Amino acid sequence: MGRHYIPNSAHKEEMLKEIGFKSIEDLFSDVPKGFVKEFNLPEGKSEYEIFLEMNEILNKNKTILEMPTFLGAGAYFHYVPAHVKYLIERSEFITSYTPYQAEISQGMLQALFEYQSLVGELVGLEIVNASMYDWGTAMAEAALMSARVTKKEKFIVPTHLHPERKKVLHTYTAGPGLEIEYVKWNERGQLDVEDLKEKVESAAGVYIEIPNFFGLIEEQVKEIGEIAHDAGALFVVGVDPTILGVIKAPGDLGADIVVGETSFLGSALNFGGPRAGILAVKNERKLIRQMPGRVIGMTKDAEGKRAFVMTLQTREQHIRRAKATSNICSNEALVAVAAAIHMATLGPKGLQQLGEIILKNTAYFKERISEVAEIPFDGINFKDVLVRFEVPYDIIHEELLKRNIHGGFYLRPHFQELGESALFAVTETTRKEWVEILIENLKEIINMARL
Amino acid sequence: MGRHYIPNSAHKEEMLKEIGFKSIEDLFSDVPKGFVKEFNLPEGKSEYEIFLEMNEILNKNKTILEMPTFLGAGAYFHYVPAHVKYLIERSEFITSYTPYQAEISQGMLQALFEYQSLVGELVGLEIVNASMYDWGTAMAEAALMSARVTKKEKFIVPTHLHPERKKVLHTYTAGPGLEIEYVKWNERGQLDVEDLKEKVESAAGVYIEIPNFFGLIEEQVKEIGEIAHDAGALFVVGVDPTILGVIKAPGDLGADIVVGETSFLGSALNFGGPRAGILAVKNERKLIRQMPGRVIGMTKDAEGKRAFVMTLQTREQHIRRAKATSNICSNEALVAVAAAIHMATLGPKGLQQLGEIILKNTAYFKERISEVAEIPFDGINFKDVLVRFEVPYDIIHEELLKRNIHGGFYLRPHFQELGESALFAVTETTRKEWVEILIENLKEIINMARL
Amino acid sequence: WKEPLIFELSKPGRVGFTLPAPIENIKIQIPEHLKRDQLELPELSEPEIVRHYTRLSEMNYGVDSGMYPLGSCTMKYNPKINEEFANHPKATLIHPYQDERTVQGALQIMWELEQWLKEITGMDRFTLQPAAGANGEFAGVMIIRAYHLDKGETQRNEIIVPDSAHGTNPASAAMAGFKVIEIPSNEQGMVDLEALENAVSERTAGIMLTNPNTLGIFEEDILEIAKIVHKAGGLLYYDGANLNGILGKIRPGDMGFDVVHINLHKTFSTPHGGGGPGAGPVGVKEHLVEYLPVPLVEFDGEKYYLNYDLPKSIGKVKEFYGNFTVLVRALTYLKMMGREGLKEVSEIAVLNANYLTQKLKGTKGYELPHKELRKHEVVFSAEPMKKDTGVKTLDVAKRLLDFGLHAPTIYFPLIVHEALMIEPTETVSKEDLDAYVEALKQISKEAYTNPEIVKTAPHNTAVRRVDDVLAAKKPIITWRMYKQLKEKGEVDY
Amino acid sequence: WKEPLIFELSKPGRVGFTLPAPIENIKIQIPEHLKRDQLELPELSEPEIVRHYTRLSEMNYGVDSGMYPLGSCTMKYNPKINEEFANHPKATLIHPYQDERTVQGALQIMWELEQWLKEITGMDRFTLQPAAGANGEFAGVMIIRAYHLDKGETQRNEIIVPDSAHGTNPASAAMAGFKVIEIPSNEQGMVDLEALENAVSERTAGIMLTNPNTLGIFEEDILEIAKIVHKAGGLLYYDGANLNGILGKIRPGDMGFDVVHINLHKTFSTPHGGGGPGAGPVGVKEHLVEYLPVPLVEFDGEKYYLNYDLPKSIGKVKEFYGNFTVLVRALTYLKMMGREGLKEVSEIAVLNANYLTQKLKGTKGYELPHKELRKHEVVFSAEPMKKDTGVKTLDVAKRLLDFGLHAPTIYFPLIVHEALMIEPTETVSKEDLDAYVEALKQISKEAYTNPEIVKTAPHNTAVRRVDDVLAAKKPIITWRMYKQLKEKGEVDY
Incomplete structure (x- = not known):
């Protein structure tokens, strides 16, 4: 029952006596009568028993290594180098709290400063916070922030927005009553710029993603930014950081705020979490003052030596309470550190290579899948590819699963207009054999269905 | 190809130039012509590819968690607490060398001193070295040491000695030409004391084990020690340290030298290695001077503060060269530290409980297995139990394996006189269900064979 | 010691990675206006990266380093x-x-x-x-x-x-x-x-x-x-x-x-x-x-x-x-933990908090406002110390670091002046509690006899007291900001 | 800092473990003469054990801590x-x-x-x-x-x-x-x-x-x-x-x-x-x-x-x-690594050793006996320094520790007097090599100007120079030996 974690279990009497109490119950004398109860919970167990039990439960999962898997749609199988995992498991990092005492937290503070700096280089902006919960909440907070900065109440997003992020955005903006307006996609799966122009008036912010939900690289990023700026709106760009070795920094494309998912670097899939959100803004006072989240700054110590510390805290809840720019307190620091280590590992060449490999693998996949299905949108894909089938996709999914292959993310429940489509994804981890097995089996399944 | 481990790969020209060389080949100009060749080896791969490849290979193994397994015979499935594994993987420990520079190696030195101290308490002796390779080599070195100390050339061991240790002993004693004499077991599976008395004359050492190879607790330890001492021989006891919470310290039973396997505490099975050998001796000058291996001692630093350092090095090969007490240099330090952490975790109560649980589980197993087979020797068993079947054991083994159960260690190839016997083992990790499945299936198999 | 920024450890040409090859070497043409042209990330090999973050970790205090009694944070031991x-x-x-x-x-x-x-x-x-x-x-x-x-x-x-x-x-x-x-x-x-x-x-x-x-x-x-x-x-x-x-x-x-x-x-x-x-x-x-x-x-x-x-x-x-x-x-x-284990957790957490409360109570400079009986944490006020000696709660917190201990939560809750909010949790030992009380008593003694030593604390940490006012006044949030300021000669650190 | 021995951290009653129950509670009678009657192991909880060994680890230098050029030991980076x-x-x-x-x-x-x-x-x-x-x-x-x-x-x-x-x-x-x-x-x-x-x-x-x-x-x-x-x-x-x-x-x-x-x-x-x-x-x-x-x-x-x-x-x-x-x-x-990787290993290991050789060569006090061209390691002799200043190779080694560096193998091979046997391996950077040479040059300077600082090194380590003569003269190998000597008043450490 875990008494081995509780050193003083053996010294109750001794300690009570020293402080003049008779029993543990005395320490709970302030609790109203009848409150204390016996809980209906299992007895504690030994570590070995838990080891067997948890192994048994976990073994019910089938990992992506155990079946070729083509799921993406906002969560991707990237390889995490072993040293990244080792380093963030060092107890000085993982068991520390938010670095309130800077003098004994320089390691975590500097690591987070480096995270901010590396993200700053990637996205081309100077102000980066120490992480949000994930891309979705970072985007939602960017929407709220846009409204505070511009004092307007409409936020424009693409119709082809990730269903998860769509839901998060709606929940986050419900309280303050922001209006969410959707802009259509055009026949090439790109944002319909004409539609945007019609809707942009009185917008607090305009949001697009690189790549977009269909895996396509949006081609008119600069133009969209200009349309937003002309209308007095902030330009908010969501980005998958693994593309930034091959695509220009959003900051250089006009973005005022950049959000994204930093766990694509340095973290495993983890069934969807922990993740960590990127939030970066231009170096402008009005933006900095309204940004959410924790920020680490460089300063010096009493001897003039370089040091790091949490800074710009007057925006935060523990100081500003109800008037804070956000309620965020715990963030995803360790995920950010893992991303920093992974970014430092890749360096400029590695990040470029990573982007290129993914582009090439995606192109290869597109080529192969087009043997058996339709690709409704041309353009350059990164990771995700929208694929349309003649056969109902749920049937295909079932058949693939029987053959120990996991297909893509079924789109019909979310975008009925796309019919029997699914998002299939590849990354640098995808093996040629996996694609071959998929195509082979798809051919068989489709032929079977045709009969 | 691993260039990411080699920082200066990118700076060859720069560095060569600085030191006045033209090419890498210049640095190898002292190598006779024609020696340098292209090797017939695979190309290097990325970490991710190796990750897939090694996983695939390792997945061909079936672990003891994947089938109830009753193997023991010198290697046992004990549970290793998670914190032990975490701590020894800390890079300051695992990536350090032998602690030659004491001032920056106090952590490893103190941990090893604690290992020596904990083993000292367990075995009841004051002098313990910082580890041998394993029980077998520790025993073999104890034999050599006995010969040096007593200037005699015969070493007495039980006939029921582990086949692995038997082989190691023969190899180690071949050079100096020690004679190995075997003493029989009696009808209870215990050492035949009468036989010993006949053979003990002119022996350098007499060796017994607790428990013995049949898993039985030798009952006449003190008597055997006295017989050895009366004949002027050293009394060497091999011990499984996990029994020492319930059995008296060998030092208190008359042992001059204690050897054993320390990896039973803190290490996994690891397919048989790494392991680590215990070697402890009485606090007597002539023994200390002849003992093999590295020893850590307590001392003080220039300011009088307690410190630790490698000591008594004049016995060792780097000082004494051909006259050293052993050639051992690298030992099994990290395995010893793991054992120390595990011992500290168990403490006196835990070690006693562990011993008791194993005794009880072994007794339970004996009771159950006797439903289907014969137990030739009575007495108290610890972990191993010698079981004799009516049916050839290789057939039983095959049938069990088909049913996803791994039986015991077949004895016939090693001790023909024991017939269709096998050593079956249990520990604190053995589950009731496993035993039940085994008995059920054994019944079925034996019935089937009878038909 | 000072560990350079990862950017400062960079040397062009080094790589820290080996990636798998693409499935096929298909050429992709990114539109010119979207193509990345520069990316200033550091270039290091894997051993250098590992050493850098290992050293940084050693400049950080975690639960495995010692008592970490941040109030309302429940910094208990995290089982491996x-x-x-x-x-x-x-x-x-x-x-x-x-x-x-x-x-x-x-x-x-x-x-x-x-x-x-x-x-x-x-x-x-x-x-x-x-x-x-x-x-x-x-x-x-x-x-x-x-x-x-x-x-x-x-x-x-x-x-x-x-x-x-x-x-x-x-x-x-x-x-x-x-x-x-x-x-x-x-x-x-x-x-x-x-x-x-x-x-x-x-x-x-x-x-x-x-x-x-x-x-x-x-x-x-x-x-x-x-x-x-x-x-x-x-x-x-x-x-x-x-x-x-x-x-x-x-x-x-x-x-x-x-x-x-x-x-x-x-x-x-x-x-x-x-x-x-x-x-x-x-x-x-x-x-x-x-x-x-x-x-x-x-x-x-x-x-x-x-x-x-x-x-x-x-x-x-x-x-x-x-x-x-x-x-x-x-x-x-x-x-x-199971049913009894969880109950044991709160009982010992409360015992530890009250033990610390009673042991520290009455020490000059610290006041215990409100009720005496506490649950898992206690809030002392160092208001008397501040009045008597000018030593603030912040100083006390910083001085604790010199003892190898983590400070409590300070200046919270807002309703207690010069608050020291201490939550030991159930995973600390009696000796840890005694040492913590001893340190706080020692600091009280220092405050009343040699306040400078407390006011200028910490003295034994990787860096001395960190200037957070400067950090807010002259924000340096990223390497690219730092480089600009450095070029302009506006920072000397 | 000083970390107590695990025995000194013991408090009776504490447990660091929870074991599974036996399958059945069968009573076993161990013969009286074989029955354990006392066992003096320390009693600690898991958090205390983890903290103890975490602190000990932080008092140890590994490959991840920095350059570790022990000759003939090939202390290269160990991939995670x-x-x-x-x-x-x-x-x-x-x-x-x-x-x-x-x-x-x-x-x-x-x-x-x-x-x-x-x-x-x-x-x-x-x-x-x-x-x-x-x-x-x-x-x-x-x-x-x-x-x-x-x-x-x-x-x-x-x-x-x-x-x-x-x-x-x-x-x-x-x-x-x-x-x-x-x-x-x-x-x-x-x-x-x-x-x-x-x-x-x-x-x-x-x-x-x-x-x-x-x-x-x-x-x-x-x-x-x-x-x-x-x-x-x-x-x-x-x-x-x-x-x-x-x-x-x-x-x-x-x-x-x-x-x-x-x-x-x-x-x-x-x-x-x-x-x-x-x-x-x-x-x-x-x-x-x-x-x-x-x-x-x-x-x-x-x-x-x-x-x-x-x-x-x-x-x-x-x-x-x-x-x-x-x-x-x-x-x-x-x-x-593969074929080319392994070749790269030796080529850079040899490059690094010769780079260090050439950079250090000619520094006052160190002599390079034998041939100049080396493979993976080099042996210098500090014999001139000893003659000139009385500073021995051991002192040089200890002083290196003050620079946060690990010493080379010393006094080996036996055929070189006052030998410093340095093997950088391929996993150190040019900067590491330069820093190592710089430190050795600095120590040479110190030896010729202020030898005391070298002779009494190290100064910045967890402990000062360790007395190995005392260790051999008064062997204390285990806690039980220590206790006996302590009781007799024969040790004060």
Whole structure:
């Protein structure tokens, strides 16, 4: 029952006596009568028993290594180098709290400063916070922030927005009553710029993603930014950081705020979490003052030596309470550190290579899948590819699963207009054999269905 | 190809130039012509590819968690607490060398001193070295040491000695030409004391084990020690340290030298290695001077503060060269530290409980297995139990394996006189269900064979 | 010592990686205007990276380094066995959109964890989605909002919060669009019932409470409070940050709370990672279940599945299903501790806090305002010391670092001047507590005899006292900012 | 700082464990005379144990802490990916006596590793059994012994060893029952051919050589040496400690060696663990295969199996099959590096050693005896410094620690007075090398201007210079010895 974690279990009497109490119950004398109860919970167990039990439960999962898997749609199988995992498991990092005492937290503070700096280089902006919960909440907070900065109440997003992020955005903006307006996609799966122009008036912010939900690289990023700026709106760009070795920094494309998912670097899939959100803004006072989240700054110590510390805290809840720019307190620091280590590992060449490999693998996949299905949108894909089938996709999914292959993310429940489509994804981890097995089996399944 | 481990790969020209060389080949100009060749080896791969490849290979193994397994015979499935594994993987420990520079190696030195101290308490002796390779080599070195100390050339061991240790002993004693004499077991599976008395004359050492190879607790330890001492021989006891919470310290039973396997505490099975050998001796000058291996001692630093350092090095090969007490240099330090952490975790109560649980589980197993087979020797068993079947054991083994159960260690190839016997083992990790499945299936198999 | 920034360790040409080759070498033409042309990341080899972050880690204090008694943070020991399952390939290499039949283990973990949390808190259902306490608070107040709107009570736009509350409480309420009404504590450090009576109205959506509160004091009048708020039509929200003080003995649900959030990274031993990831599951009573975020994890007796069919749901407060590997850790811990273990946790946590309270009480310079009996934490005031010697709480905190100890939470709760908020948790030893008290007494002695040594502390740390005013005045947030300022000669550090 | 001994942290009643219950509570009666009656182990809880060993680890220097240029030790960076497979349940939770059909993966790993080692060394078969270099040497010389005995050459009882050899070489030969004949090096630091000619006879069983030798010098006359020894009927043994200097470029087998051992924990990046576990596989040419230890790992094209059928085998030098998880690490490394990678290793290792040699050369107080061109390591002599200033090599080594650097191997090889034996390896950066040279130059300056600071070094370490004379004079090897001496008042530390 875990008494081995509780050193003083053996010294109750001794300690009570020293402080003049008779029993543990005395320490709970302030609790109203009848409150204390016996809980209906299992007895504690030994570590070995838990080891067997948890192994048994976990073994019910089938990992992506155990079946070729083509799921993406906002969560991707990237390889995490072993040293990244080792380093963030060092107890000085993982068991520390938010670095309130800077003098004994320089390691975590500097690591987070480096995270901010590396993200700053990637996205081309100077102000980066120490992480949000994930891309979705970072985007939602960017929407709220846009409204505070511009004092307007409409936020424009693409119709082809990730269903998860769509839901998060709606929940986050419900309280303050922001209006969410959707802009259509055009026949090439790109944002319909004409539609945007019609809707942009009185917008607090305009949001697009690189790549977009269909895996396509949006081609008119600069133009969209200009349309937003002309209308007095902030330009908010969501980005998958693994593309930034091959695509220009959003900051250089006009973005005022950049959000994204930093766990694509340095973290495993983890069934969807922990993740960590990127939030970066231009170096402008009005933006900095309204940004959410924790920020680490460089300063010096009493001897003039370089040091790091949490800074710009007057925006935060523990100081500003109800008037804070956000309620965020715990963030995803360790995920950010893992991303920093992974970014430092890749360096400029590695990040470029990573982007290129993914582009090439995606192109290869597109080529192969087009043997058996339709690709409704041309353009350059990164990771995700929208694929349309003649056969109902749920049937295909079932058949693939029987053959120990996991297909893509079924789109019909979310975008009925796309019919029997699914998002299939590849990354640098995808093996040629996996694609071959998929195509082979798809051919068989489709032929079977045709009969 | 691993260039990411080699920082200066990118700076060859720069560095060569600085030191006045033209090419890498210049640095190898002292190598006779024609020696340098292209090797017939695979190309290097990325970490991710190796990750897939090694996983695939390792997945061909079936672990003891994947089938109830009753193997023991010198290697046992004990549970290793998670914190032990975490701590020894800390890079300051695992990536350090032998602690030659004491001032920056106090952590490893103190941990090893604690290992020596904990083993000292367990075995009841004051002098313990910082580890041998394993029980077998520790025993073999104890034999050599006995010969040096007593200037005699015969070493007495039980006939029921582990086949692995038997082989190691023969190899180690071949050079100096020690004679190995075997003493029989009696009808209870215990050492035949009468036989010993006949053979003990002119022996350098007499060796017994607790428990013995049949898993039985030798009952006449003190008597055997006295017989050895009366004949002027050293009394060497091999011990499984996990029994020492319930059995008296060998030092208190008359042992001059204690050897054993320390990896039973803190290490996994690891397919048989790494392991680590215990070697402890009485606090007597002539023994200390002849003992093999590295020893850590307590001392003080220039300011009088307690410190630790490698000591008594004049016995060792780097000082004494051909006259050293052993050639051992690298030992099994990290395995010893793991054992120390595990011992500290168990403490006196835990070690006693562990011993008791194993005794009880072994007794339970004996009771159950006797439903289907014969137990030739009575007495108290610890972990191993010698079981004799009516049916050839290789057939039983095959049938069990088909049913996803791994039986015991077949004895016939090693001790023909024991017939269709096998050593079956249990520990604190053995589950009731496993035993039940085994008995059920054994019944079925034996019935089937009878038909 | 000073460790350079990773950028400063860079040397062009070095690589820290080897990537697999692409499947086929297909040429892709990125449009010129979108093509990346420069990227100033550092270039290092793997050994250098490992050494850099190893050294940084050694400049950081964690729970494994020693006592870490941050009040309201519950920095207990994080069992290593938790990590083993959190890092298990069967937990890390699964995709959130996998067919449910292929992730039954993951869903079982979530479902089992929910059952534990329900019994521990006395609530009827839980969402495990929130990534942190504040994220949970936001979900909770959004549920309260949805409930009132659903009932047509659109006028309920106020959330009541005591002045001793965590800052996240008012911030979360505000984020959900509520007006925050703050009420004062009474001199015993508890909710002032009269003030509460005056604050409630038909505009009251609910009250957010911590119990034991941030002073470590159990709100004895909790049943009365619940009655007042419920009578006014409001709901009670329980901030679970301080659950460790009553764990396994008393349940928020039994006290009348309608919504509860729990910090798994506090009470249930998952490590805080230097600021996250955490997890803030939210539990509700039956009448609020339909507003929970989607999806819920269900079990039909045979298989586990995700239920998105909640038309009145508040939606989502985070992508996917929460910080899954944090949930794995918490469940591991719960299974290990079991019923008696959890009770032992709060009993010893409370014993430790009161032991420290009684041992420190009466030391010159520190005052113990409010009631003496505490639960898991205690708040002292160093106001007398400040008055007598000019030594501030901040100085005391910094001086503690010189003893190899972590400071308590300081200047919080706001209602105590020069507050020192100490929460030892159940995983510290008596010797640790004695050493902590001894250090605080020693500092008191120093303050009254040689205040300079305290005011200029710390002296034995990797850096001396850090200038946070400069940090705010001249923000340097990234390497690119630093380089610019450096070029202009505006920084010398 | 000072961390108490684990015994000193004990408090009676504490437990650090929870064990599973026995299957059935059967009472066992241990005979009274064998029953344990006292056991003085420390009593601690898990958090205390973790903190203790975490603190100890922080008082230790590893490869991840910085440059670690111990000569002949090849302290290269240990890739973390190696650890992942060494700790994989599929590697750790298998029993050595499992049916071969259930451990095909483990056997494949051993078989594949053998294929790599064969090609790298030019040998025909390997045993992976030896646990360390010295254990491998013992196996190797026992094979040489078995060979001669089998041929009826019972008079061959001498092994020749150069005076620059590692101490393990003569010790291993002696353990195998051989007489050791030491021969001097010539002034170039290589084997003196004339001395060798004089040493060989019909009693010569073999010669043990390291090439590059312990001075880091390649034995240019190796073919001549081989010829002399073979002609006399002896065999050539290759001590692989220095293989890193020729890896992937030159093979001992091609130089005429008959037996080779390799230190996987040096050349193939497996961590040394503060002294072990290592692994010392031994390879032999065809004519010696039948004497290898049992079992060998075989592959019949379909399955892997263990072959015990070697009637002339020397037997076993260790239980089971060697340090398996060390083998896993080495194979991982080899697969990653591949052909060009291994070549790159030795080329850069040699470049780094010569870079350091040239940069340090000419610094006052340090002398570079023998040839200039080195392979993976270099040996300087601080004899001039000692003569000039009284500062000994030991002092220089200790002073290096103050710079946050690990000292080189000192006072070895024995043929160089005041030796500093430096092996940087390929995993250090140019900056590391420059910093190391800079530190040695600085120490030279100090020696000639302010020798006291060097003689009393180190100053910035966890403890000051450790008194090893006292340690040997008054041995305290265990807690129980310490307690006795303490009681008698004989120790004050």
